[in-house]
Amino acid sequence: MEYGGGGDDARDGTRWIVLVVRVPAEPSRHRVAVWRELRKTGALSLGQGVWAVPDVPLFADGIGRVLELTERAGGEAVSLAATGRGSQDGRRLRAMFTAARSADWAEFMADCGKFETELAKEIRIAKFTLAELEEEEQSLERLRRWHRDLTARDVFGAPEAAEAGERLKVCVAACEDYAERVFTALHQVPEQRMPEEGRREPGEESGR
Amino acid sequence: MEYGGGGDDARDGTRWIVLVVRVPAEPSRHRVAVWRELRKTGALSLGQGVWAVPDVPLFADGIGRVLELTERAGGEAVSLAATGRGSQDGRRLRAMFTAARSADWAEFMADCGKFETELAKEIRIAKFTLAELEEEEQSLERLRRWHRDLTARDVFGAPEAAEAGERLKVCVAACEDYAERVFTALHQVPEQRMPEEGRREPGEESGR
Numbered sequence: 528m529e530y531g532g533g534g535d536d537a538r539d540g541t542r543w544i545v546l547v548v549r550v551p552a553e554p555s556r557h558r559v560a561v562w563r564e565l566r567k568t569g570a571l572s573l574g575q576g577v578w579a580v581p582d583v584p585l586f587a588d589g590i591g592r593v594l595e596l597t598e599r600a601g602g603e604a605v606s607l608a609a610t611g612r613g614s615q616d617g618r619r620l621r622a623m624f625t626a627a628r629s630a631d632w633a634e635f636m637a638d639c640g641k642f643e644t645e646l647a648k649e650i651r652i653a654k655f656t657l658a659e660l661e662e663e664e665q666s667l668e669r670l671r672r673w674h675r676d677l678t679a680r681d682v683f684g685a686p687e688a689a690e691a692g693e694r695l696k697v698c699v700a701a702c703e704d705y706a707e708r709v710f711t712a713l714h715q716v717p718e719q720r721m722p723e724e725g726r727r728e729p730g731e732e733s734g735r
Numbered sequence: 736m737e738y739g740g741g742g743d744d745a746r747d748g749t750r751w752i753v754l755v756v757r758v759p760a761e762p763s764r765h766r767v768a769v770w771r772e773l774r775k776t777g778a779l780s781l782g783q784g785v786w787a788v789p790d791v792p793l794f795a796d797g798i799g800r801v802l803e804l805t806e807r808a809g810g811e812a813v814s815l816a817a818t819g820r821g822s823q824d825g826r827r828l829r830a831m832f833t834a835a836r837s838a839d840w841a842e843f844m845a846d847c848g849k850f851e852t853e854l855a856k857e858i859r860i861a862k863f864t865l866a867e868l869e870e871e872e873q874s875l876e877r878l879r880r881w882h883r884d885l886t887a888r889d890v891f892g893a894p895e896a897a898e899a900g901e902r903l904k905v906c907v908a909a910c911e912d913y914a915e916r917v918f919t920a921l922h923q924v925p926e927q928r929m930p931e932e933g934r935r936e937p938g939e940e941s942g943r
Contacts, residue, residue, distance in 0.1 A: 545753060545817060547781050547828075573755050574782035605827045609753060609817035619813045620755075 541617050542582040543609045544590060549576060550602030557600030564593045569631075569680035571624045579620065581682045582608065625685045631677050632687035635670070639694040642666055646701050655712035660705065667702045670695060749825050750790035751817045752798060757784060758810035765808030772801045777839075777888035779832045787828065789890045790816065833893045839885050840895035843878070847902040850874055854909045863920035868913065875910045878903060 548565070550558045568589025570578040580586040590606070597604040611617030645666070649659055674695050681688055756773070758766045776797025778786040788794040798814070805812045819825030853874070857867055882903050889896055 543815070544820070545815065547831075574785035577782035577785040603827060605831070606820040606824045607751070607753065607817040607828070608820050609815040612752070612814040612816050616814045619811060620815070623755075623813070 541610065541621060543579050543620065544582045544586070545573070545607040545609045546570070546578045546580075546590065546593065547576060547605040547607070548578065548593065548597055548602065549604070550597055550600045557596070557602070561593060561596045561600060561602070564589065564596055568593065569627075569676075571620075571627050573623075579609070579624070581624065583682060585679055585682075621683050625681070625683050628677070628681045628683075628685040629687050631681075632685055632691045635673055635677055635691055636687070636694050638673075639670060639691075639698050642670060642698050643701055646705050650705060650708060653712075655709040657709065657713070660709045663702055663705060667698060670698055749818065749829060751787050751828065752790045752794070753781070753815040753817045754778070754786045754788075754798065754801065755784060755813040755815070756786065756801065756805055756810065757812070758805055758808045765804070765810070769801060769804045769808060769810070772797065772804055776801065777835075777884075779828075779835050781831075787817070787832070789832065791890060793887055793890075829891050833889070833891050836885070836889040836891075836893040837895050839889075840893055840899045843881055843885055843899055844895070844902050846881075847878060847899075847906050850878060850906050851909055854913050858913060858916060861920075863917040865917065865921070868917045871910055871913060875906060878906055 546565075548561060550561050552558065565572075565578050568580065568586060570580045570586075570589070570593075573579050580590065594604050594606065611620060642663075646663060649655075649663070674691065677691070678688065754773075756769060758769050760766065773780075773786050776788065776794060778788045778794075778797070778801075781787050788798065802812050802814065819828060850871075854871060857863075857871070882899065885899070886896065
């Protein structure tokens with residue numbers, strides 16, 4: 528789990544699967560489907576039509592789907608078992624794979640930021656409804672699943688992983704805070720509410 | 736040496752070197768130099784910047800030069816030891832490599848054709864000089880070296896190899912025939928030559 532590990536280990540033991548995928552250009556939806564599956568799996572693009580993943584059980588299903596889609600598209604895939612020839616080669620390939628994970632994490636954290644902004648807006652405009660809460664909780668659930676998937680595929684541990692974990696925690700706390708506000712708003716008894724409402728928002732009835 | 740061998744051997748034992756080569760886009764001459772060396776070596780292009788050769792001693796020097804050129808260009812190469820994960824994968828990669836060799840052989844045979852045409856022309860216009868013979872022999876020597884290089888890199892034996900060998904023999908025979916004609920022309924003693932020349936080519940002196 529060491530990122531860009533030291534040069535002490537003379538031989539890098541990481542085993543990789545290298546996939547060479549050739550899918551007919553037409554119809555393009557087949558190519559797109561194969562490409563999507565490879566992206567979804569977290570495969571590292573080495574060049575057009577050549578991909579690599581660490582040879583660990585996590586990627587087995589994804590690779591299986593890629594091979595199936597390729598075959599169904601009338602394409603041809605070559606699946607190779609590979610290791611770095613020198614320790615430097617292994618390190619470089621790990622660094623390339625981990626750079627792809629860093630890009631994933633950056634995307635994830637950008638979405639965390641969007642989620643926090645969204646919650647802040649709902650609080651600012653005092654939109655405290657169960658429907659809105661459900662929507663925000665679905666967004667948070669999506670972030671949680673995404674975090675779990677990225678953690679799983681971040682085989683060598685990208686440096687951004689820790690920060691991303693913190694960002695998710697911030698999102699969870701922000702969502703809990705919003706939920707409390709929604710419940711507080713929904714639980715206000717009319718006796719407490721009327722005078723205040725009357726003072727601050729005089730217009731709703733008379734405005735018509 | 737069996738081409739596209741049967742499915743009986745459950746596991747394909749061919750070992751490959753897969754090279755992932757990244758060279759800065761500018762200046763482009765570095766990229767071109769690396770690409771040329773890979774082509775010259777006979778590496779199979781798997782995708783942009785990804786190449787494969789069978790892991791046999793023949794390719795060691797070429798791969799070494801590619802790595803050196805890449806480093807000198809400020810690029811980065813990852814060198815992987817790879818084998819097909821299934822026997823089908825090995826067969827497919829061998830077939831891809833051999834298809835590249837078939838293309839080599841087609842190019843070689845096209846040049847054999849050009850050589851034969853050239854010789855036929857020299858004979859038709861009776862250009863029987865030592866200078867021309869030397870030139871033709873250099874062309875033949877180039878075809879011989881090319882044939883030797885292609886034979887060496889045709890690790891699995893492309894189906895065109897036999898025909899290419901026959902074509903080279905035809906070129907050798909044609910060049911020997913031309914050489915004989917040149918020597919015959921150059922050895923003609925004036926006594927024998929004058930009357931004949933007088934009859935067939937009356938113009939050279941009087942034409943002035």
